[in-house]
Amino acid sequence: MSLRSHKKTCAVLVILWMGTIAALPAAALDFNQCVDLALKQNPRMLAARARQAEAKGAVSEARGHLLPRLSAAFSASQSNNALTVFGMRLSQRQATFNDFGAGQFNPNNPAGLDIAPNELNHPGSYHNFGTKLQLEIPIWNGGAVWGRLRQMRAMLQAAQSGNRMARQKLVFAVLRAYDGVIAANAGISVAEKAKRAAESYVKTSRALLERGVLVKSDLLSAEVHLEKVELAVESAQDTRANALDTLATLIGWPESMTLTVAGPVQPALPAAPLIVLQRDAMTRNADIIALRHRAEAAQDGIHVARAAYLPHVNAMADQEWNGRTLGNAAPSYTIGGEVTWNILDFARGGGMDRARAQHEQAMAALQEAQGKLRVQVAQIWRKAREAALRVKMRTLAVAQMKEAQRLVRLRYEHGVETVTGLLHGQAELDRARAELVAARYAQAMDRAALLLAVGQLNPRAITGARPIFAIEGAP
Structure with a gap:
């Protein structure tokens, strides 16, 4: 073998090996893995976390209004305005008697007091460099700041409850998609069993036709039934593809990778009585808890609006340095307090009315949601109980129809049953399985x-379940 041929052979073997590796099925994801992937990147959770972060920021902002605020400022100015220049010289502690025109004053001149001093009225251009530190201390603002802080804390708790509800709804969506794939796989199993049975019927019908037991129309009926079943198989495969697409979107699965799921799961059925479940829903449902916190926030909004009727008390302290140069400045300070009370303000009444209306709306929304949830829990509880009975009934129906179809097929193979009865029985069995x-x-x-x-x-609360067709053997 030449070197060139050897290289070509090695290249072909490498390509075949890589193709084999690429064709290997990806590891199946179980339900918990799907939930973990969805919680990490699903847009619903990203939005819920963003709302919670926004609420935390609002709490921090409201808390900041309770604390002193220190600000620093630097200014450089130049002016020939008489009042401004005089103020600059005073702040620099550079004012002199000549600034008042003392050099022009003559006590022997009767009109001396009426003379306009040039130094005071026309000081010329003057500049100042100023540095200032200001400390503002809120003491009491009618309860507005504390009310706003309580309001933002309630909204944060509402956002946290919303985050929990978003997580639970995402778990529900993942379960619906995951179990949808499991159900689609089971549907494909049903359709393939029906296809194998239909192929067997066609084969048997052809043999009976050759023996003269059947007419050709019976064979054609069996072939038509096979075509219908083949279409059902394709439809079931499309259903599985759609379910996989939905699940892949929820968990952010790459399009380039094959997605397969592990075994089926089954949520646990709460064993508590209906009245206990309804009471639990009122205290544990995250949407209800969020609405309750929003109502608390609206109540705090009333306290914030009422603060407009009360006095506000604040204190401040300033330290300044002013001078004609940066390194040579005169220090000065100011300490003071302020009490303000808005005695007459017609606008604040509207703010109070609006806050009360918002609280009433929040309470109405809470009461409405509680009533709907109470009815919803009762309806779902009854449906869940009916679903368990329906599964039991369908399981027995499948077992019964399977045995009945076995007997019909035996009669058909011995020529004592029509193909119509055989196909009708198989259709009933297929429908029962579906x-x-x-x-x-x-x-x-x-x-x-x-x-x-x-x-x-x-x-x-969601555990593994036995395979859907564990009760059945081969078709």
Whole structure:
């Protein structure tokens, strides 16, 4: 073998090896892994975390208004305004009697007091460099600052509750997509079982036709049934592809990687009575808790508006340095306090009315949400109980129809049953299997919806479940 041929052979082997590695299936993701991926990058969680961060910033801002504020300023100015120049000289402690025109004053001149001093009225151009430190100390502002702080803290708690609800809703969405893939896989299994049965019927019908037991129309009916089943298989595969696309979007799965899921999961059904679940929902549902905190924030808004009717007390302290040069400045300080009371202000009444109206709206929204949630919990609880009974009934129906179809097929193979009866029985069995898949999926969703309503939906409440078709053997 030549060197060139050897290189070509090695290159082909490398390409085949790389293709084999690329064709290996990716590791299947279980439900908890899907939830972890969704919580890290899903836009819903990013938005919820951003709202919580915004609320934290509002709390920090409100708390900052309780603390003293220190500011520094530097100024450089030049002017020939008589009042400004005189003020500059005073702040620099450079004022003299000549600034008042003392050199022009003559006590022997009767009109001396009426003479306009040139030094005072026309000082010429003068400049000043000023440095100032100012400390502002809020003492009491009618409770406005404390009320605003309580209001922002309540809004932060509402945002935190919203974050928890966003997490639970995202867990619900992931479960719906994840179980949708599981149900789609089960649907494909049902369709493939139906396809194998239909292929067997076509084969049997062809053999019976050759023996003269059947007519050709019976064979055509079996072939038409096979085509319908093949279409059902393709439809089930499309359903799985759609479910995988939904799940991939939720968890941010790369398009270049194949997504597969692990075993099925099943949410736990709360064992508490309905009245207990309704009471738990009122205290644990994150949406209700968020509305309750918003109502508290609206109540604090009334206190903020009432502060406009009360006096405000503040203190301040200034330290200044003024001079004609930066290194030679005269220091001075000012310390003082201020009490202001807005005695007459017609606008503040509107602010109080608006705050009270906002509180009433918040309370009305809370009461409405509590009533809807109480009804919702009752409805979902009943649906979840019905779903469990429906799964049990569908399971028994599948077992019964499977046995009935086995007997029909035996009669058909011996020529004592028509192809119409055989195909009708198989269609009923296929429909029963599909209804069992739908019932199990609905059961999982109803349980998850109940856990979400009572504020208990989390990955720990969702455990692995046995395969959907564990009760069945081969078709």
